[in-house]
Amino acid sequence: MIFLELDEFKKDLKSLTKKYRSLSEDLDVVKQVLFVIPNERPPFSFEISDLGLDTCVIKVKKIACKSLKGRGVNSGLRLIYAHFPDEDKIVFVELYHKNDKENEDRERIRQNFS
Numbered sequence: 001m002i003f004l005e006l007d008e009f010k011k012d013l014k015s016l017t018k019k020y021r022s023l024s025e026d027l028d029v030v031k032q033v034l035f036v037i038p039n040e041r042p043p044f045s046f047e048i049s050d051l052g053l054d055t056c057v058i059k060v061k062k063i064a065c066k067s068l069k070g071r072g073v074n075s076g077l078r079l080i081y082a083h084f085p086d087e088d089k090i091v092f093v094e095l096y097h098k099n100d101k102e103n104e105d106r107e108r109i110r111q112n113f114s
Contacts, residue, residue: 022066055113
């Protein structure tokens with residue numbers, strides 16, 4: 001499995017890492033899980049289907065963050081990624097905390113995958 005990141009995702013990660021120091025480690029754990037099971041797995045993740053794209057875009061709602069002790073997978077972090085099963089590739093699109101932003105940036109997704 002190949003993991004790629006959009007430039008915007010790198011900026012998201014950089015700014016959030018200042019607030020949540022363990023985020024890089026936490027993302028490594030997410031990558032290990034996605035390596036084994038890259039598809040949606042409700043209630044942890046689900047496909048965003050109303051984008052009008054052929055690309056499979058998935059939103060992960062349950063990410064454990066060590067910096068948010070006692071919260072477990074209810075950390076509030078959200079990860080958006082595009083899965084390309086034919087190419088065995090995942091592209092990280094967006095990372096945000098639900099208190100900072102209500103929903104994913106659908107325009108960013110459309111610009112990169114339409």
